[in-house]
Ligand code: SAM
């Protein structure tokens with residue numbers, strides 16, 4: 343009898359570009375950031391090789407493509423098809439959905455399982471204040487295309503900010519429930535450009551809870567190991583039901599069983615969003631370094647934060663949210 347080999351679970355977040363169509367205030371300055379040059383961006387072959395090498399030693403349950411905006415990377419459908427060949431159980435993508443209306447069906451056909459979509463506001467004025475773009479209609483069209491293409495469950499992400507979009511939490515939740523999407527309320531993080539807004543605009547999860555009641559009844563689900571979200575069954579007073587989640591990196595601790603590992607668009611491996619330590623793995627993938635990729639991965643996984651504090655000056659667009 344052949345003994346089955348135990349493999350630790352791993353969840354990968356791979357940033358495929360630091361470019362984006364939007365300029366969300368907590369993520370990028372109005373003028374954008376100095377983007378990586380063509381030669382600095384990790385290639386599709388390197389990404390596939392990286393995932394395949396990790397599959398040898400780890401149970402890679404999830405790969406999430408992110409950025410910047412992953413739909414801003416030329417050939418993203420081709421990359422999804424390449425990764426799909428590796429048989430990853432959960433192949434997902436996080437996007438602002440600005441380009442999703444025309445890309446949802448091809449992405450699904452290439453093997454993408456599901457999408458998370460940022461939706462911080464529905465009112466055009468609030469959306470523009472956050473993203474510096476008057477294109478909320480494009481995001482809503484992208485959400486509808488994702489549902490139509492069956493990229494489900496479609497999850498929506500809303501970063502709640504005091505004095506900016508907090509007045510929309512009930513409307514965005516109603517929008518999500520009516521479409522059968524799972525809305526996740528995110529706490530603003532003091533990462534990169536988010537640090538400048540943090541003191542004035544941070545809203546803790548417990549405040550969002552208070553804003554939702556009594557219009558919505560929330561019943562918590564048991565926490566899923568390794569998950570960053572606390573999920574709730576939601577029932578609105580008009581009877582509409584669904585699921586919502588709260589991601590509370592500042593007011594709660596969910597790090598003890600975190601199995602996430604991040605690869606930036608320039609090929610840096612990062613074990614924790616809250617820590618600046620990273621390791622350039624491209625020389626290993628290109629055969630120019632004899633350092634072991636798996637040893638570097640173990641080191642990265644060993645550097646998770648131990649408190650609720652952040653020390654991260656790099657923007658989310660560069661790391662990959
Ligand atoms: N462009 C895609 C998007 O916006 O969904 C993917 C990349 S974005 C960096 C991933 C997620 O990070 C988004 O949901 C965004 O709202 C979130 N994010 C970026 N900066 C943040 C910050 N300082 N605090 C909390 N969430 C942040």
Ligand code: SF4
Pocket residue numbers: 362363364365366369370409410411438460658659
């Ligand atoms: Fe772009 Fe996403 Fe950053 Fe907004 S949060 S600027 S959509 S990368």
